[in-house]
Amino acid sequence: MTEARPATGSRPVQEAGPAQGAGPVQGAQPVKEAGRSRRPLGAALARPAVLILTGLWVAGPLLPLAVQAFTDQWFYPDLWPARWSLAGWEQALGPQSRLAEAVATSVGIGATVAALGAALGAAAGRALAWHRLPGRRLIELVLLAPVLVPPFAVAMGAQIVYLRAGLADSLTGVVLAQLPAATAYATLLMSGVWAGVDPALERQARTLGAGAWRAFREVSLPQLRGGLVVAAMFAFLISWSDYLLTLLIGGGVVTTVPLLLFATAAGSGNQAATAAIALVAVAPPLLLTALAARQLAGRDTALLGVGR
Amino acid sequence: MNHRRTGFLLILPALATVVLLFGGGLGYGFAQSLGLAGFTDTPVGLAAYQRVTDGPAFTDGLLLSLWISTAATGLAVAIGVAAALALRRTAAGRRTATFLAQLGLPVPHLIGAVAIGLLLADSGLLARAARTVGVALPALVADPHAVAVIAEYVWKEAPFVLIVVFAALGGPVAEHERVAATLGARPRQVLRHVTLPLLAPSILAVAVLIFAFTLGAYEVPALLGRAYPQPLPVLAYQRFTAAELSGRAEGVAIALLIAVIAVAAALAYTGASRRAVGRVTGARR
Secondary structure (H helix, E strand, O other), X not given: OXXXXXXXXXXXXXXXXXXXXXXXXXXXXXXXXXXXXXXXXXXXHHHHHHHHHHXXXXXXXXXXXXXXXXXXXXXXXXXXXXXXXXXXHHHHHOOOOOHHHHHHHHHHHHHHHHHHHHHHHHHHHHHHHXXXXXXXXXXXXXXXXXXXXXXHHHHHHHHHHHHHOOOOOOHHHHHHHHHHHHHHHHHHHHHHHXXXXXXXXXXXXXXXXXXXXXXXXXXXHHHHXXXXXXXXXXXXXXXXXXXXXXXXXXXXXXXXXXXXXXXXXXXXXXXXXXXXXXXXXHHHHHHHHHHOHHHHOOOOXXXXXXXX | OHHHHHHHHHHHHHHXXXXXXXXXXXXXXXXXXXXXXXXXXXXXXXXXXXXXXXXXXXXXXXXXXXXHHHHHHHHHHHHHHHHHHHHOOOHHHHHHHHHHHHHHOOOOHHHHHHHHHHHHOXXXXXXXXXXXXXXXXXXXXXXXXXXXXXXXXXXXXXXXHHHHHHHHHOOOHHHHHHHHHHOOOOHHHHHHHHHXXXXXXXXXXXXXXXXXXXXXXXHHHHHHOOOOOOOHHHHHHXXXXXXXXXXXXXXXXXXXXXXXXXXXXXXXXXXXXXXXXXXXXXXXX
């Protein structure tokens, strides 16, 4: 009787928008529940408990940062600070710390990497999804290399080349160093997005007299938009998180937020300033993910996990 | 034919970016490690590799790296899979858990390291909480077992596992489970003989990604680890930036050895995945 009854209040997780990724889609079909009404009370309570634990798991370690950033007196073993203060922020934002400059540098590099990575990924993703390519397996393997090989192995080898080309210690050099990983992730994501777009629609536009570019722009592009946003976001976040490539190729001259954070955390012993910079550094990823939650729904977001 | 050429032209920019900027650096680094190129006084041959692997710093670092990656991967997978299985039954649970896990994914590891440091340090929040209930904790940051490093990786990667397992559960898994239950399998038998084998390929894939990433990650052990032994990425960076010229070749050599281990793990995964799929297809019959 209770067999195969849809879960109460369950609806498809994703909005049925266009251009859904072809990758594994979580919750694509509502999982039918067998005999839910007969579940013991313990099991019914376990689920909210696990959900709360999940929330605590993600937010828990970040919360002390928010407290630490606003106090200069939090003596051991007090569980709560003795005094609130903005001293950490004054040091983090003060003239000596260069945080504002670092944010501007990080945003500039991140936006460039995002634009280039998403554009390269969109073109390559179309080829992977729509075209018959000779040596496809090899191409896919090459594109996976930045996922498996630690990128700093590459940066160490390439550093001399950057030095000789006059690109070391420059913004351009750092962008070029971060670009391969961002491009690889954007390509993997965009090939899934393109696979959800029907090639016949562009062909129809071509039959009706549209040029190749116009057919792309007016038929496929609107369907790609959500995927492009996510690809650009991934690329931006890869750039925003990077520490070692920026240090090796930027030589400490290109100071991004992670470089400033690491230096403050490792070298200053000023926990309030460290926490303040960490909050500044964590805000964009959290905001972007929350804002893009709708675009992310149903997509292969697991890529975010490896694309840091 | 023309269709093929368009495809090739479309993929060329991305492919060139990865091959030239990534593969080029890797190849040039390999040449440097062999003493064939770069600013180096390393003689041509395997001298850099011999110098690097000779002595306890490398062996201890390798063992520490393998310990960190194995422990972090195992814990993250166990916690992520358990949470996913506990939350999969209702759409609302899946949706909320996915959203929460997604929020955690893009937090940079460096920030995770700072946060975990504040939590687990000798004067951290956990030590304060433990003291109020009268327990004295051992050192968790910069300790011999790299507890804080592993904790940071598990904190970041378990939600990643959760999302991957949710995605894998979206397939025909539920149907197979119902069939098994209809045929009289108990919940535990369903889990052991149907659910976990069907999830095995995804779980193995995500385990390899976590293993490879943690093996090559620098910031977390650099911030939360101790001065000796150092895991391989930290050792590689130290050698690379050392005062003497030969250090550069040695640093690249260590970095390439890490890459070899990571790729070997991926190849082992491909084999294991094929066997796992074979087991499941066998189980289906």
